[in-house]
Amino acid sequence: EVQLVESGGGLVQPGRSLRLSCAASGFTFDDYSMHWVRQVPGKGLEWVSGITWNSGNIGYADSVKGRFTISRDNTKNSLFLQMNSLRPEDTAFYYCAKDSVPKGGQWDWFDPWGQGTLVTVSS
Amino acid sequence: DIVMTQSPLSLPVTPGEPASISCRSSQSLLSSNGHNYFGWYVQKPGQSPQLLIYLVSRRASGVPDRFSGSGSGTDFTLKISRVEAEDVGIYYCMQALQTPVTFGQGTRLEIK
Numbered sequence: 001e002v003q004l005v006e007s008g009g010g011l012v013q014p015g016r017s018l019r020l021s022c023a024a025s026g027f028t029f030d031d032y033s034m035h036w037v038r039q040v041p042g043k044g045l046e047w048v049s050g051i052t053w054n055s056g057n058i059g060y061a062d063s064v065k066g067r068f069t070i071s072r073d074n075t076k077n078s079l080f081l082q083m084n085s086l087r088p089e090d091t092a093f094y095y096c097a098k099d100s101v102p103k104g105g106q107w108d109w110f111d112p113w114g115q116g117t118l119v120t121v122s123s
Numbered sequence: 124d125i126v127m128t129q130s131p132l133s134l135p136v137t138p139g140e141p142a143s144i145s146c147r148s149s150q151s152l153l154s155s156n157g158h159n160y161f162g163w164y165v166q167k168p169g170q171s172p173q174l175l176i177y178l179v180s181r182r183a184s185g186v187p188d189r190f191s192g193s194g195s196g197t198d199f200t201l202k203i204s205r206v207e208a209e210d211v212g213i214y215y216c217m218q219a220l221q222t223p224v225t226f227g228q229g230t231r232l233e234i235k
Contacts, residue, residue, distance in 0.1 A: 044226060047226070109162045
């Protein structure tokens with residue numbers, strides 16, 4: 001069974017940093033692109049960032065570009081999101097999601113999604 | 124960025140009746156490989172989003188056949204032939220043709 005488990009969320013002050021992790025299991029992690037998607041509680045979905053299977057292609061939403069860095073460790077089946085210079089508007093549930101085409105060169109469709117981790121940016 | 128616009132945003136449905144959600148993209152989602160990189164997701168109450176439909180019309184594993192997707196280019200539709208109580212949730216369309224990936228605003232399906 002494919003499982004994605006996010007961790008690292010919590011309460012952080014504006015301007016500080018946080019690192020999210022996503023532990024993957026049940027599939028060949030280094031074959032698939034991975035993504036971070038966030039959701040302000042009660043609001044819609046916003047794609048944050050994606051990374052291809054070999055880290056050769058990385059993309060970011062404009063809202064986080066220059067502040068957030070996605071990375072992966074294929075030896076540890078893990079995905080990360082380093083979030084710097086956090087703002088109150090970054091408060092959201094952060095989901096990691098698996099892309100669907102092995103060794104794909106572009107984004108495809110996301111399945112499955114993790115349960116999410118809540119990041120709250122507040123003083 | 125490709126803008127995804129869903130309608131309606133709220134959809135009250137009587138059990139057993141059909142339902143339809145529309146999604147329009149600001150640019151064609153047709154790739155040079157012939158695929159439209161478009162899909163539907165549902166977020167049931169208290170849960171993470173889950174894949175419903177991918178590549179316009181392909182049902183994800185375990186999705187009942189009362190769900191169907193159609194469309195091409197910029198106009199797409201999700202249809203539920205007979206709504207059941209378990210279908211309550213927020214339905215999102217998504218395009219993955221271009222970065223950034225973008226979602227529609229979501230359509231809240233509720234049971235009358």
